[in-house]
Amino acid sequence: MASNNVAQFAAELKMPAGVLLEQLQAAGVQKASETDTLSETDKARLLDHLRKSHGSTDADKRKITLTKRHTSEIKQSDSTGKARTIQVEVRKKRTFVRRDESAEQAEASNHAADAAVAAEEAELQRREEEARREAELL
Structure with a gap:
């Protein structure tokens, strides 16, 4: 997209x-008439301003929502034997959220630390058991 004027961009x-x-x-781009040329930076500035004014944030980039619709027909007969065709629509909505990499790493390190503490406690308990058995044998 080469630079064009305001009228062309509006069209x-x-x-x-x-x-x-x-x-x-409103975005801070100083253009007075329709014949003024627009550069890529002007367009990017306008886009950023519109995103901020409409409430779009970075959190939306990490979240994807998929909506699936499946339509089928069911034939059902009533008490008189007359068959009717009923349309059934099933909607499924699934949202995927990308986790922060730093949060995942912190969580993994917490799990590793917990596992190390649990292993140390198990070793201590095992040693105490052995000491008690030796004391009983003596």
Whole structure:
């Protein structure tokens, strides 16, 4: 996408050029008329401003929601023997969240530390058992 003017970009976005000029000025891009040229940095600045104003955050990038729809037909007969076709739609919604790598590493190190402590306690208990048995034998 090469740099083009405000009117061309508004036509590309299928919106009035006046509205686009207002959005550009709200984003801090100084454009006064429809014939002013827009660079890639101006477009990126506008996009960042619109994302912030509409509440999009980085947390949304880590979360993906899949919605599946499955439509099928069921034939059911009533008491008179007349058959009807009923359409059934099943919707499944599944959300996947990417965990932070640092949180996973911290969790793994916590598990390793817990396992080491548990192993030490088991060894201590084993030694105490052996000492008690030797004391009983004596």
